[in-house]
Amino acid sequence: MENVGQGYRANSKLLKGLMYGALAGGVIAMFDRNTRQSFMDGGGRTFKGMKSFLTNPLEGVTKMGEYSSRLRSQIEEISGDINFISEKVDELKEVPIQVAEVVMDTKDILTHEGSTPNRAYKTSAAHTMH
Helix, strand or coil: CCCHHHHHHHHHHHHHHHHHHHHHHHHHCCCHHHHHHHHHHHHHHHHHHHHHHCCCCHHHHHHHHHHHHHHHHHHHHHHHHHHHHHHHHHHHHHHHHHHHHHHCCCCCCCCCCCCCHHHHEEEEEHHCCC
């Protein structure tokens, strides 16, 4: 049981050290003018937002509903765009198959039906050369 108590004390010292380090880092960061200004601006906006929500909670709920509705419509629009793109990709996957079929059909036509004119051309060319 003594080990459990020692582990707790070590964790406690670690947490205290982390807290002191974070506090020191925050204080050091406040020496920078831009950081102070940003912190003050953000804090002011947060305070105004909280005050506005507390004085008129219905307006805050309405704004959240509007935001949720806009977000939902944007998600639906993106989903539609993804479906459209997916359909176009599927169509493009079929194009090489169709092209290959046309090429094979053309090859078959040229090799089966075109062999007689080729022979006729070769024989007529042979006659004209003599």
